Amino acid sequence: NAGVTQTPKFRVLKTGQSMTLLCAQDMNHEYMYWYRQDPGMGLRLIHYSVGEGTTAKGEVPDGYNVSRLKKQNFLLGLESAAPSQTSVYFCASSYPLAPSEQYFGPGTRLTVT
Amino acid sequence: KQEVTQIPAALSVPEGENLVLNCSFTDSAIYNLQWFRQDPGKGLTSLLLIQSSQREQTSGRLNASLDKSSGRSTLYIAASQPGDSATYLCAGKTVSGSARQLTFGSGTQLTVLP
Numbered sequence: 001n002a003g004v005t006q007t008p009k010f011r012v013l014k015t016g017q018s019m020t021l022l023c024a025q026d027m028n029h030e031y032m033y034w035y036r037q038d039p040g041m042g043l044r045l046i047h048y049s050v051g052e053g054t055t056a057k058g059e060v061p062d063g064y065n066v067s068r069l070k071k072q073n074f075l076l077g078l079e080s081a082a083p084s085q086t087s088v089y090f091c092a093s094s095y096p097l098a099p100s101e102q103y104f105g106p107g108t109r110l111t112v113t
Numbered sequence: 114k115q116e117v118t119q120i121p122a123a124l125s126v127p128e129g130e131n132l133v134l135n136c137s138f139t140d141s142a143i144y145n146l147q148w149f150r151q152d153p154g155k156g157l158t159s160l161l162l163i164q165s166s167q168r169e170q171t172s173g174r175l176n177a178s179l180d181k182s183s184g185r186s187t188l189y190i191a192a193s194q195p196g197d198s199a200t201y202l203c204a205g206k207t208v209s210g211s212a213r214q215l216t217f218g219s220g221t222q223l224t225v226l227p
């Protein structure tokens with residue numbers, strides 16, 4: 001099993017450009033999450049999904065949109081990138097029931113200039 | 114709102130020393146607490162998960178404890194090795210309806226000196 005994979009690994013965008021980050025998991029997990037990690041601030045939840053076709057806002061959702069059209073995929077979109085969105089983005093997935101341990105992907109390093 | 118704090122932000126110890134990493138949280142209605150390891154430029158690797166009904170979990174040289182009443186968790190690393198050098202993150206999970214949200218601390222960067 002590949003676990004949780006993320007595409008791309010690195011990306012540089014100019015302000016105002018758009019892009020989509022792809023997360024895929026092969027563990028048949030119901031729940032999927034997108035986090036961002038900034039220096040000295042730990043990880044913060046952007047959006048999450050509790051099942052195919054459902055999404056919900058996390059702690060820092062502004063400027064991002066998500067979609068969960070297939071159970072195994074969770075997409076994070078930036079419609080108009082801003083320098084404040086420079087960060088490392090992590091995707092995670094879990095089962096809904098205990099212990100509901102979250103498994104993380106390797107991350108996408110995004111720079112917005 | 115759950116807040117998670119890890120102190121110190123950085124720790125340096127000589128090889129072979131036993132050490133304790135601290136994690137504190139504000140909401141005692143915690144569902145579980147998870148400890149992660151993160152190597153530079155890499156993703157997060159789950160080390161231990163403690164359910165709210167448990168008091169500790171062990172894996173090899175690692176032992177994690179959870180005290181909900183005091184809002185604290187500790188990660189004990191026995192006989193530290195240079196390969197243990199990494200950033201250690203704790204995260205508390207809270208439950209609201211169908212949501213299972215993890216709140217992360219900012220991590221402790223551990224350096225084990227040979």
